[in-house]
Amino acid sequence: RSLPPLVFHWIPWFGSAAQYGQDPVEFFKSCREKHGNVFTFILLGRRVTVTLGPKGNDFVFGGKHTVVAAEEVYGPLTTPVFGKDVVYDCPNEVLMEQKKFVKVSLTTDKFRDYIGMVDDEVTQFLSTDPAFRTYQMDDINEWGSFSVYKTLAEMTILTAARTLQGKEIRENMTKGFAELYADLDHGLTPLHWMFSNLPLPSYRKRDVAHEKMSQFYQNILRNRRNNNVGYEDDVMASLMNQTYRDGRPIPDHEIAHMMIALLMAGQHTSSSTTSWVLLHLADRPDIAEQLYQEQVKHFGLPGGGFREMTYDELKKLPILDAVIRETLRCHAPIHSIMRYIRDDLPVPQSLGAPSEDSVYVVPKGYTVLASPALSQMDPLIWKDANTWDTTRWLDAAGMAAQAKREYDEDTKVDFGFGLVSKGTESPYLPFGAGRHRCIGEQFAIVQIGTIISTIVRKIEMRLEGPFPKPDYSSMMVVPQQPCQIAYRRRKF
Ligand code: HEM
Incomplete structure (x- = not known):
């Protein structure tokens, strides 16, 4: 020894x-x-x-x-941001129950509705955001440019608010909620991880933002209860109706803190993945064209334009699937x-x-x-490990991996049909494995898949400048700033 x-x-x-x-x-x-x-x-x-x-x-x-x-x-790192009694501020068995509570509200039925909502948010964003000024003009030959990470961060939080977080949160996005989110987010850095509490402005802002946000969610819960408003279809409503194994209802502050945890867990992971996808598509117009043609083939309308895709259809698009898989292989948002x-x-x-x-x-x-980030790009394991190559997922083995249902006996959480085959001994684990495995994978695929499809249907993209390197200075791997993508509106 x-x-x-x-x-x-x-x-x-x-x-x-x-x-x-x-x-x-x-x-x-x-x-x-x-x-x-x-x-x-x-x-x-x-x-x-x-x-x-x-x-x-x-x-x-x-x-x-x-x-x-x-x-x-x-x-x-997380307790001052998420709050007391949830996730890592409670015994592991309690976290397992909390994950199951959330998991039951992330059903296929909900995902069906989410696709239309995400599409709607992205369409609205493109039609109103100043970065898409030339998109909003009539001349389709006019090129414009947008800051990829900034744009995707905004689209991600808007679409998560509209779907997972509930109506009240989406309505408040423009009324102060976004600033609270930013202050909380600035509390999730390596410095805050090393030192939980320092007398610095970012710590004070983090604590104030947490308190306000927690109260904000708890007010929503009280309002819903007092006014008997159901919104029975969203995550918050589902959490209000569930109980711990010992019969205890979930206290309001725990529901509030779980909602904050979900917001934070899904933000940089999804926005950085979608940013990398767009960067690769802008760098490889041939793959972007394949993706566009896949959309035309399945959803194109005879007179031009597209119909909405359904959840079942989204899950069966090989090019889109390979693009997301390969991007997660090369750019796992969590490196350690x-x-x-x-x-x-x-x-x-x-x-x-x-x-x-x-x-x-x-x-x-x-x-x-x-570090799955290393094993996913390890030349000892993968052919041309450093090359973003979607074709590696387009063979039978790639499809078979997707068809495996993943159920964790230990935690009793059913992860559904995932990108990842079952088991903790694998080189490819962008969503982790075992007890702490991600419960947001299916939602993330809906969100990322729909954002990309809506964008690819509407614009062509080219990379401006060299392909950005990864920036490891925050807790997640994001593209180094500044990184811009040039775009031009498509005909329909
Ligand atoms: C856990 C990745 C999106 C909620 C994890 C873990 C990874 C991961 C690697 C395991 C962490 C560990 O073992 O220490 C990702 C990626 C995403 C994504 C790559 C998107 C591309 C989301 C979304 C949500 C979410 C959208 C919420 C809706 C969670 C939760 C856990 C988790 C609750 C469990 C933490 C635990 O049990 O300790 N995720 N995630 N994730 N993720 Fe995600």
Whole structure:
């Protein structure tokens, strides 16, 4: 039994923070060359053991939650933003129940309605936002330009508000809710993760915004109850009607905090994915054309224009599916999946070992880290790993992976038919795996798929300048700013 090898660093407490912060994936690759798939690095006083490859993913995602725990790692960052008693501020068993509550309100029936709503929001945005000035003119030969990440961030929050968050939130988007959201969002940075509370303006704004937002949701709940307004079809209404296993109804502050958690969990993940999709389409007009022709073939009307697509149809569009899959492979929004180690934990020999007859042990108090972002683009696993190539998903194996239903026995959460095949030992896990797996995948596919389809139907795009590099400085991987896409309105 011995400790995993320690990555060399000059400054004791600071450790490898600079290299990790600048480009975690490259940092892991260079450590792997020296140490193999298992190694420890120092990150601002923490000891972080990285376990790479599909087996490394399995070690972290598949670990027992009593030993390999998420709440100690993520809680200090998320609790001030989401609020008390939900997600990582409650025992893991309670989180599992909370995930199930949300999951039952994300049904196929709802998704059917969401497609029209998302399409409507995007259409309205293109018709009114100043960045789409030339789109709003009659001359189809006029090129304009939009800032891709800014535009997609706005479209994402508007469409999430209109669908998941409910009518009252959508109505308030232009009346102060957007600013509250921004203040909360600025509380989700690496600095806030390292230090939960500092006497700085961003912390104060975060705390004020949380309080206001929590009250805002709780007022909606009280209003609905007092006025007997059902809105029975949305997530909030569904949470109002459910109870914990012990019969306890979900308190209003918990519902409010779950709604905040959903808003935050779905924002940068979806908006960065959609941004990368548009950047690749702008870079590869041939693939954008394939996507457009797929839309024309299935939904084109004889006199021009399109009919709405249905949820079942959205799920069966091979080009759209491959574009989203391949973008998630190359640009997983979450690069590091972390857990806190509550008890000394031996590393399986097959993942990495000091010698044939001994094992590494990750000691209690360490953090473990898996990086599907690396295994998804690992040249040891994928052909032309660094190339965005949609054709890799267009064969029989790609389609078969999609057809697998995923049900987690352990958490009793049914994830439906996912992009990802079942199991924690896989190189491709953009939505994670195991107990903490994403419950927003199906919703994200509806949201991302509809936004892209609506955009591709309406405009042609070209990249302005070089393809942007990933920016790792926030908690999620987003395209480096500024990045603009040139566009021109299509005929119909
Ligand atoms: C968990 C990715 C969209 C809600 C996760 C995890 C990943 C992920 C990798 C696992 C984290 C871990 O194991 O530590 C993504 C991606 C998205 C996306 C790539 C979009 C492209 C969404 C949306 C929602 C959402 C739209 C909400 C509607 C959640 C929740 C969890 C989760 C509640 C569970 C956290 C836990 O159990 O600890 N997501 N997500 N996600 N996601 Fe998503």
